[in-house]
Amino acid sequence: MRLSSRPWRACHGLALRLFGLLCLAVLAGCASLPVIVPDLARRPGPPVQLEGARGPLSAAQSKAILERLRSGGQDTDIFARHLALEESIVGSPLTTGNQVQLLQDGPATYRAMFEAISAAQDHINMETYILDDDEVGQSLAQALIDKQRQGVQVNLIRDSAGTFSTPAAFFQRLMDNGIKVLEFNPVNPLAARKDWALNQRDHRKLLIVDGRTAFLGGINISSVYSGGSFSQGARDRARRVGTPAWRDTDLKLQGPVVAELQKLFLATWASQKGDPLAAKNYFPQLEGVGRQVVRAIGSSPEEPYSLIYATLLSAIGSAETSVYLTNAYFVPDPQLLAALEAAAGRGVDVKLILPSRTDSWLVFHAGRGYYEQLLRAGVKIYERHGVILHAKTALVDGVWATVGSTNLDWRSFLHNHELNAVVLGTEFGSQVQAMFDKDLAASDAITLAQWERRPLHLRLKELFARAWAYWL
Known part of the structure; x- marks a missing residue:
């Protein structure tokens, strides 16, 4: 979702469009993004070390786990060629013992x-882009208020632009009941607590309960998600009300990686100069609860480059057999285009599942403007029909998977605070593969011959939309 599913915000909101117009003249000479990622050359590095519930594992333990993850998968060299580089780029640890x-x-x-x-029992930390005052939002508000009244401290970060149309009374009710609410980067410059930067938004969706359980992905708090996209009932409802179901993906995580997500939440609270938080057990002792190896990756425009973008490019560059991307908003920069084309050129099966309809007209047509170039390079493109596709997932070689809030567009890579989890191994990879196959079966293939015959009015829309790429 961009600023919202509501029509007035379908193109990212009037405020951002006006801001974009003011800056467009300054940026008109910028034909492409600067190189915002570090050197991704494949060089030998130190052995990858994992962290468990009680701290770093030994080199032998780490090697054994990575060998287990590698076994049973496709013939891929991604572990040796990618993970050490990813660790040097991102800095956050690979954690084992997760569910x-x-x-x-x-x-x-x-x-x-x-x-x-x-x-x-102890605390709830939540960070969201959109929190609508509708049936789902009201239910969540009441659930949070009930826990606050029971002595569970609730801390909420809400993006100012994403919640712009949510009445102030909605959040005042939360605060009146003791919930701490922090408005991320207020749209109103008079309310700014640090340097005002309208275009920097908190696009993360994160819920942490008691420092032990976390949720992240693409799902905002809004009734547009009330219907499942795969069920017959959802399709029937969509036909009745004229609004398609929203297709999205989230993760529930437990284990040591939750502490890494907690660090990101608390860092955002501190960077936004929020009021001091109540003393709670934000970092309980976490035991291993599963076999999954996970890395939490948060990106911020305040960093030299997008950490999620860098690690995604590294994964695509290391791919040996397959790259499967499902994404809601696809406006690639030259580096991502080159990575996808290079992968297809060396025989990797590159497939993209993109929307056939969307809540953002500009993004939709800007992304379609790259179809011909990608199709000519051997990239396979599919458009998901019957739903509003909002998922942001990737699977490389069947063993490297990521789910999160990051879109494949300039806004996510340059302007937004984003959050993803990378999960390694064939066990989780097979689940993502099954999900991808299910979406693929509900998608229409776009062929080069078909695309070359598209009408002139679509080509004109693509040209117009691509001029806005930097702001999308």
């Missing part, structure tokens, strides 16, 4: 989130 549950669409995600909130 990861793949959640598809709003109903399953909300159900799991509300169960976790209901069981909270």
